[in-house]
Amino acid sequence: MSCNLRVKFNHMEFKNPIVAASGTFGFGEEYNEVYEVETLGGICSKGLTLNAKEGNSGIRLWETPMGILNSIGMENPGVKEFVRKELPKMKKYNTRIIANVGGATEEEYLTIIEELNDTDLDMIELNISCPNVKEGCMAFGIHEKSAANIVKQVKRICRHPLVVKLTPNAENIVKVAASCEAAGADGISLINTFKAMAVDIEKRKAVFENVYAGLSGPAIKPIALQMVHEVSKAVSIPVIGMGGIMNWKDAVEFIMAGAHLVQIGTVNFVNPEAGKEIVLGLQNYMEKEGIKSIDEIRGIV
Amino acid sequence: MSCNLRVKFNHMEFKNPIVAASGTFGFGEEYNEVYEVETLGGICSKGLTLNAKEGNSGIRLWETPMGILNSIGMENPGVKEFVRKELPKMKKYNTRIIANVGGATEEEYLTIIEELNDTDLDMIELNISCPNVKEGCMAFGIHEKSAANIVKQVKRICRHPLVVKLTPNAENIVKVAASCEAAGADGISLINTFKAMAVDIEKRKAVFENVYAGLSGPAIKPIALQMVHEVSKAVSIPVIGMGGIMNWKDAVEFIMAGAHLVQIGTVNFVNPEAGKEIVLGLQNYMEKEGIKSIDEIRGIV
Amino acid sequence: MAIIKSNERVGEGIFLLEIEGIFRGKPGQFYMLKVNDEYPLLSRPISIFEITEDTIKFLYQSSGEGTKILSRKSEGDAIYLRGPYGNGFPSVEGKIALVGGGMGAAPLYETGKQLLKKPAITTVDLFLGFSYELVLKDKWEKISSRFFYDIGGYVSNLVPVSNYDVIFSCGPDVMMKKMTEAGKANGVPVYVSIESRMACGIGACLTCTCHTKNGNRKVCKDGPVFLGEDIYEL
Amino acid sequence: MAIIKSNERVGEGIFLLEIEGIFRGKPGQFYMLKVNDEYPLLSRPISIFEITEDTIKFLYQSSGEGTKILSRKSEGDAIYLRGPYGNGFPSVEGKIALVGGGMGAAPLYETGKQLLKKPAITTVDLFLGFSYELVLKDKWEKISSRFFYDIGGYVSNLVPVSNYDVIFSCGPDVMMKKMTEAGKANGVPVYVSIESRMACGIGACLTCTCHTKNGNRKVCKDGPVFLGEDIYEL
């Protein structure tokens, strides 16, 4: 095999561009019973907060036409428990490990980063884009100023490479991306879920206790792709693209639109073996087309 | 039958809340061969520009998971031809007739409005939200200031009730809605299509000549519903909701989220009889549930 | 991919699906059934109704869109199965009551069948409640010592709780809560099989989280069977 | 809703779909076929292949997602049909050549069948080009005076253009353009049936617009048959 799937993300190499998206893959353990998760280029942890979080009550999931609405509300064991219990298990997989970090306040973000500084993580994904918690998180990602500010603070202390995960609900996602770059981000990932909702017409009530929830899945792919395309052209740091990727063809679309890496989320629920299949599909495609390196096709659209 | 479907939209009565969305229903003529289009509460014309427009070249349509991307580019006969040829035919239908007006410049909008002032239209829908033309249109709808400005100018001369059609690509759609209200709009309609894209991986090119196109259909419904909900709570003028409505249940969701009227677009392509079926379905539902007037359920979520 | 052997209507909106193949699973576990390639996206969690040497069967209600699509499939059509998932009912001894309401009956069939065969089990009494009609009439008696049913009422009222060593219950929340209360009053442990919306089915996404006395648990992995007391505020 | 009578594979990825019922339509017109309730959203435009007293047939290639789903359907399955739409081939006289490439052959079957029956028609010569294989071998000779075919080459080269009064052509753009050029050189009118993506199929949405010498036209309503000269820049 003469093609290779390796991707350079700044100075760090990923064995292939397919990464499991935060919140859809746990800490990898369950999926490792389905296939060897180190087949993937990387794994993002569930979003971590400082303290353990119970998550939202009420219904947490609603299916929509080719999409899903979720309102998990960042249920997670807290960063300390992550470092103690989950990270050592994750590090056994021969793949890149990314910690997704969410917070309600600047202080919370900074404390989490400190807790993670001395671990052997590969990367931090700063989640300023979760629509399912009442305080903070997505609020930081709406405006370029608040985004730049939190990134600057975090960069000051963070010893790991820092990717900032953006929300499609940003007022101007291109400006937010550019301001994160200017504030020192090492990469941008996008998109998190869309603020969206459903109504239960029988109960005459919103389906979710929080009223709004986050939309993901193939339904949003055309919008996600557009945003990845526009952001990739606007920044010079590498971009991680995601939103509705269901198969290797979708992954190629995102790469051609400019993504260095892509993340797969909802598809893991649709087909738990998707990660493996997408890596294989991509390899197959590159061999058939005689593409020796992903650099040849990245951003050609 | 004790229930009635009538809706008051300011001082104007619609016989029911189901209106055909601009660009998906021509001028009603073709669908009138499928069912009597006066079954509907109203019909929006195709977007009108000052002069006839040829529309975009290249592929104009691409199917996505439960959505469609279109790049029509406002092909239309121009406002004069509309007034001369199409409007008289539309006026024969016993339903509300709405002219959808697009423009590249403020001047163009104003001239079109003047051309329409002396006609017996029921309403004007000011389209500041089309993503498929290179100049103007959606550009006016991104910021609350430009939106307010064009609305103010138009209101100054417009003799018909004026509804402003918003784009989900607005930086802050709630602020845009509020600023349109403050500038004198008689109503808000939302949402137009999302800026989105697709890549043809074989050709290694964007599918559309314009690269970006507009996404509509059930895929976007959860986001559209969220926006309609939020905007309805923020303004006191009536709201026309749309985005992915496929059946009467979806229509009820939008009404419960706060919409006075709803528009149906993409569904007309999926099932040309959808308009009729949705009106009947809504009537049936109200009878079964003992809902005497739509006022009882509007905005209860 | 699996191929449907039969998908028979056995009651008003209720279907018995049979799929050929060698399948694993114990009573109370479930499979995730994906009814179509593309649409809808998510699989539906459905309990094992019966496992034989060369088939697996599911009893399900066509309620929403996914199960409606499933109900239109017939012999030879493809379907996707993943499982078995979940913990299933625990192993028990003595006199057992199985109490099911509506589609909650489904997991109790294989449960009764296997319990009846165990030497340590002396009685398996089956109590089923339905809203409209009793489905699969002929089958239930075969997998129980005694079979009682009720149409339109509260089946939980029929259960002489103190007669049993353990109760397994599956059905509407109100019913399971009632059984749990009655069990507590009589010192009889009640295991309930609860429902929750699921995305992954394997414990990774946290959509199926339920709050228990011992903290959050995943219905798909830690459940669907829990001790009633851990779930319901009594 | 219509019920599929048969959906037979007649070549590599090529299927003949038969639906029972009384259907209208003239040669060159098409129907919009919706292959599933929910997904995909849009119907696929497919030409009338043959209409008999009590059935309609379509010859189609399974290329993308929608036609792939269609190809998996079988007898008894439901499908949704709307039509007939479009203008169809014009009425003509004298010696006619029908020139089809690939799936462009489909509309020429009913066309030949009907032309052959008309007294004003003296010859109907059929020229078909395929990339890999000739499908439905036995059928084409029955609806033509003479039948020529070509595998893997340029069928347009086989046509002695000047022998004919009118040419109908359907297939790849390059082929139809070539025929139009040849027709023009010989003073023979060439009608072409063109393809375009369609949403509504009835003239309302303007997705199928094509630029012609006479301005924009809707393929679904004004076409799909146009005078070649009006479409191609020669």
Ligand SMILES: Cc1cc2nc3c(=O)[nH]c(=O)nc-3n(C[C@H](O)[C@H](O)[C@H](O)COP(=O)(O)OP(=O)(O)OC[C@H]3O[C@@H](n4cnc5c(N)ncnc54)[C@H](O)[C@@H]3O)c2cc1C
């Ligand atoms: C462990 C377990 C075992 C089950 N066993 C059976 C069984 O044997 N027979 C049977 O008829 N039903 C069973 N159910 C319920 C069954 O999963 C739902 O009725 C089914 O998912 C509804 O899907 P739908 O397509 O009809 O509804 P839709 O409204 O289209 O579903 C939309 C989404 O909500 C989910 N959902 C809707 N209702 C439920 C529900 N009650 N429980 C869980 N998810 C739901 C769906 O899975 C889907 O993701 C079981 C549920 C669980 C959790």
Ligand SMILES: Cc1cc2nc3c(=O)[nH]c(=O)nc-3n(C[C@H](O)[C@H](O)[C@H](O)COP(=O)(O)OP(=O)(O)OC[C@H]3O[C@@H](n4cnc5c(N)ncnc54)[C@H](O)[C@@H]3O)c2cc1C
């Ligand atoms: C008037 C007319 C008559 C036709 N008659 C036949 C026929 O008899 N037999 C046959 O095999 N094919 C015919 N076609 C082509 C056929 O419509 C397409 O092959 C089919 O729509 C592709 O759908 P898909 O699901 O395979 O592809 P997808 O890639 O899933 O389609 C995505 C979208 O693009 C559209 N699309 C893709 N390719 C084409 C195309 N070539 N033409 C029009 N729309 C396209 C689809 O309709 C759909 O809306 C005809 C087309 C037209 C316009």
Ligand SMILES: Cc1cc2nc3c(=O)[nH]c(=O)nc-3n(C[C@H](O)[C@H](O)[C@H](O)COP(=O)(O)O)c2cc1C
């Ligand atoms: C159930 C669920 C939980 C998620 N949790 C997180 C999270 O904790 N942190 C985060 O940054 N993104 C989270 N996401 C967003 C995904 O990582 C991803 O950005 C989004 O789903 C879009 O990709 P997809 O369409 O492939 O799913 C979650 C998504 C889902 C569906």
Ligand SMILES: Cc1cc2nc3c(=O)[nH]c(=O)nc-3n(C[C@H](O)[C@H](O)[C@H](O)COP(=O)(O)O)c2cc1C
């Ligand atoms: C083919 C097509 C053409 C459209 N043309 C217009 C237009 O001219 N003016 C306009 O305001 N909106 C136009 N729209 C947007 C629709 O009116 C509607 O806002 C949008 O499609 C969302 O509704 P839907 O999901 O029900 O289609 C068009 C949409 C489609 C699909």
Ligand code: FES
């Ligand atoms: S369904 Fe994903 S954790 Fe239970």
Ligand code: FES
């Ligand atoms: S397909 Fe809508 S106008 Fe032709």
